[in-house]
Amino acid sequence: MMIPSAAKKQKKSSLFRPTLGDRVFDICNGVFLVLLCVVTIYPMYYVVAASFSNNIALLTNPGFLPYPRGFNAGAYRLAFSHPLLVSGYQNSLIYLGTALPINLVMTLFCGYFMASKGVLLKKPIIALIMFTMFFSGGMIPIYLNIRNLGLFNSLWSLTLPGAMSVFNCIICKTAIEAVPDSLQESAYIDGANDFVIVFRIIFPLIMPTVAVLLLYYGVAHWNSWFPASLYIEDRTRLPVQNILRAVLIANSDILNAAATENDRIDQFAETIKYAAIVITTVPVLCIYPFLQRYFVKGVMIGAVKG
Amino acid sequence: MKKFLSLLVAVLFIAASTSALAAPDLYPAGDRYPLDTDVSITWWVGEGFRPAEVFATADESPFHVNLQQLTGVNIDWRWVPHEAEQSQALNLMLTENPLPDVIFGGVNLVSDAARYMEEGVFIDLTPYLEEHAPAYWQWLHSNPAYANAFKTDDGKFFGFGFFREDGGWNDSFNGPLVRQDWLDECGLEAPVTISDWTNVLTVFNEKYGATFTAPWPRFRQMGSGMSGAFGAYGSSDLSLYLDGDGKVQMAQAQPEWLNYMLQLNEWWAAGLIDQDLLANQSDTETRAKVLAGSSGLAYSSMGQLSNWRADADQAGEGANWVGLQYPTGDDGTLSMIFGGYGIGSTVCVISGDTDEAKIPVILQMLDYAYTDEGFLFWNYGVQGESWDYDANGEAIYLPIVTEDPDGLNNAIEKYSGTTWNGCGIQATRLLYLKNNPASIEANNLWFYPNEAVSSYWRLPPGITLTADESTENDFIRSSISTLVSETCAKLITGEMTAADWDEYVGQLESLGLARMLEINQAAYERYLAR
């Protein structure tokens, strides 16, 4: 599984001196990528700088922000103690904790089935599964279905409908196909059944893919808000993104109302928004460097088509 | 003339204040409450009197807890969170089976009441009202407009309404605002006509870089007063009105409306209007801009004016926001602003899934708001807890409200059910207590000078459609309102001009404007015949 990156190997085995053209290309490439990084990172830097700014200074000048205007960390104190942000945060974590194991098991099972050989009903079953990727009942029938199932206003209305993504199953299937058949065959001979094979043999071997899949699912769940806006009625059950939507997009006063005294706007009304962005985004950003080394090894599609 | 006007306003202001003292003549609660019952009900509440924003659950909200104790009914509150889209929440709730026992919702419940009753979404209250809701029954019959607003053409009562004690005055909570300190600095008079407005906007723009600004949701719904200076009857939201001959018309199909739009476009092109306005600018965003000094002439509400003034006091830079009379036409034409009915557009109904045995209890519970005792509770809370009488025998809020760290508006909402909208009668006094004197004065300026022309162009609340009409009307209205709000934006930004007007009118026709007017005309005539 450990395939060194192309560039690395290329460098090691290169017998040729780089030509002038190569140098020019390298420089242009480097400059372009640096620029891309600057453009990419500025909005994130802006959020952090804004969250530490002085409220009025930020309101009067919301444009280019080279550094925090008038340093003030008070917005964080308020954001961390805001009941709705706290409950939203908790709900999102519970939602992730419930959804991810389901996602993982379903995706492994489905991927394993799709990768299996010599199964009589494989084709029609895969067709049934794939069809759902491109055809759906649409917003209203799906809503009515959730309602009929009695999932309205419960955590399950957010976790179950997204229990599995067919696209992720295809990635999983591709990874499983890359596992040598001999491993499975010898396991069969040793008397192992398919469940043992999936969890004991396949799972450890496709760890990089599993990591990426968890990230795919995790990010999607953490950032999702639309289903909750349809299915969740209790505000104490709303995930954190819905709270953010109220604050950032609808510009509701909910944070401000509790955070500032006597209808005063000059304290944190604007900066608390950015503090809220930081504290909801940082956890996701923190997880990903740990998973990053798996990324390139973890996603394959099409390349190893069975 | 101006002096006379302000004198007139002052006189009327005093008149209004005194009238606010006299509590309405209401049915006595007697010793009916708390009811002797162990009934539990579910009550779904949309935008209006749901628990205040600072509360995560209804158990924390004094009003919602107290209402249960005072009426003796256990209520399981279900309410639309402040984070949610209101109409969406109501539409989706109506797909439930079974429905909650009691539903408090918006205008669509009223106009389509006949169909909803036919389908069994909510029940006909006529057989019960007189017996189980005597206070409401008496209130409804104190004014023919009240009774007509909450029954269908065939005389079936369907719900409990929201009423504003003082009719039109409380209706006109939005209007123009100006920075008096800038006017003084520039040696300008308060603008009266549209030309004056152009002048003030130009001077403010040159001197301070300021523009006209407004929270878009207020501007789009309530801007009819601004349009009134042109003889038009609406802003960007589709609005029907009655013309001089009693015919139902749509404001946005009239040339007067075009003139209004063209004026806005002129200001827009000259850079006199805040370019963020149409980006669905909220109260909070507008407030921030106002505090930052980027506007000197604006459109917002009484409550927002109170906020702006509090901000300005705190910033200490001398900004002095005051109310401003609605602009008149250059020939002195007064704006037609709000209707004088004092009836809210919401309604509280009993769903068709409610247990028959619960109905009398629910009716009595709802009736409480219209009794003398319940009126005080719905407006001020529990006597001794959140309010009491002052030396003059008038209701005042106690320090638990006035010194609440969440601010006065939020604090009143914690204890009162009629702060915004509810099923009860909003006391004018509540608005006096909620807003600072400058805001009250602003509302006087918005309402009284225009009162004479304000009243009867509006379709009376409570016009109901038949089931078949509902389906057709909803469909046409939905298409037309998209076209209208979009055309408004395009006309303002200049993407559409007067040259495109005929094409637009043609599109309205092809969408079924004539049919929509016909349906509503028929409904209005049936209303008159009630």
Place this chain on the structure above:
Amino acid sequence: MTTSPPRAKFGSPYNPYKRKSIGQIIARDYKQNKYKYLMVLPVLVFIAVFAYTPMTGLVIAFKEFRPRLGIAGSKWVGLTHFENFFNDIFFVRILRNTFSISLLNILFGFPAPILLALLLNEVRNNKFKRSVQTITYMPYFISLIVACALIRVYSQNNGLFSQIAVAFGGTRQNLLMNKNAFYPIYVISEIWQQIGWNSIIYLAALSSIDQEQYEAARIDGANRFKQILYVTLPGLLPTIMILFILRMGSVLNVGFEKIILLYSEATYEVSDVISTYLYRRGIVAENPSFSYATAIGLFNSVVNLTFLLVFNWLAKKATKSSLF
């Protein structure tokens, strides 16, 4: 299945000369693969409950659905809603906008990560390469809500975009109010958020390209550009094709959530798409028509499916890689 014939149970060795009955085939398949079927069972239950059941709800597109009357009790109206939709004055517009946004997004958004992967592949300094990867992945983790909130802040009249415009001699404006700016804002922000993350899948495919091909190309005197053209790109092609077909299969599924977070009346002309229109007519409007919205949704799904099948067929002919 408990009555399977005894012969299958003892599992005679495979005999190609002996035809098996259907019962035997099934029994054998069951015996060998029962755990596999058991595994796919939850998947089948899942799609039955959450994908196929709602599809049966599509019948309301042919009725005048009133929630209180239920699906069965609502009046049958046949194709009325479809007729209304095709005659809707916004029909052409929302169809055009949906295709425009989707195709622009494919035109610019689809090649961007491929390009980034190719460029990254040419970087020799591993530290630099990793840093670029780390940074370009990051926006993927920023939620749509936050991304759109930032776009709104930057687009304000006195926001960053206005400042940049003024610096280059333009004028201040709220860019989100400018209908000409909507597509660029949409597509560029989409690339910003996705480019790094989507390049992963291509970098993965690149790492599996046989290094000897590069050696061979170099011996033949191919320069870097030619190596990319003749070795790297062909190596990526299967991945590109699969992703492309998948993308074309959802050509009408534009970023609905993103649009409702960014659009307004001033830009409906270019930004109102099928799904946003459906959402407004079917869920947000006062007294919405659920049936009309469902009819619009059904139309959307059918067009998507058609596109998928067409592109899958084309891809099969052209490159031999296909989904099925």
